[in-house]
Amino acid sequence: MTEPAAPDANRREHERKLFRSKGHLILFGEAVREVRTFDLSIAGVGVIASSNLQPETPCLVRLVIPVKTGGSNLFEIPARVIHAVFSSGEDGFKVGLRFVSLTPEIAQAILRYLNS
Incomplete structure (x- = not known):
């Protein structure tokens, strides 16, 4: 019998x-x-x-999230740096930020964008 494959540590949990x-x-x-945001x-x-930026650095990220009606919402979201790596193709550091907490309003705006 073979062992089940270990979960991929680099696999994203969310779309x-x-x-x-x-x-x-x-x-x-x-x-x-x-x-500049990329995803x-x-x-x-x-x-x-x-x-x-050093991993675990706390911050606020200020984003403008578009809405279908042509408008947008400005949010400041508490986040934490997960990783940062230099990217010559992007001429800067690609930084992964994990949201620390989302209000229902912010979560709804993000989900609307993801589902648009």
């Missing part, structure tokens, strides 16, 4: 969707940093930052 936009990282005690899920967001 992600392309999300190209500008955003901001608010690091406590530091200046606000402009970032979004209910659990977090991927951004391109001009400087490296």
Whole structure:
């Protein structure tokens, strides 16, 4: 008998969707940093930052999430850095941010975007 395969540690738990936009990282005690987003899920967001960030760094991520009616919602979401790696193709650091807590309003806006 063969053993069941171990779960893939790199496999994403949540569906992600392309999300190209500008955003901001608010690091406590530091200046606000402009970032570019590249994907979004209910659990977090991927951004391109001009400087490296240490894993577990707490922050707020400021995002504008579009809505079907043509408008948008501006949110500041508590998050934590999961990983950061330099990407020459993106000319910056690809940073994975996991949301720490979502209000029902933010969760609904993200789900509407993911399902659009």
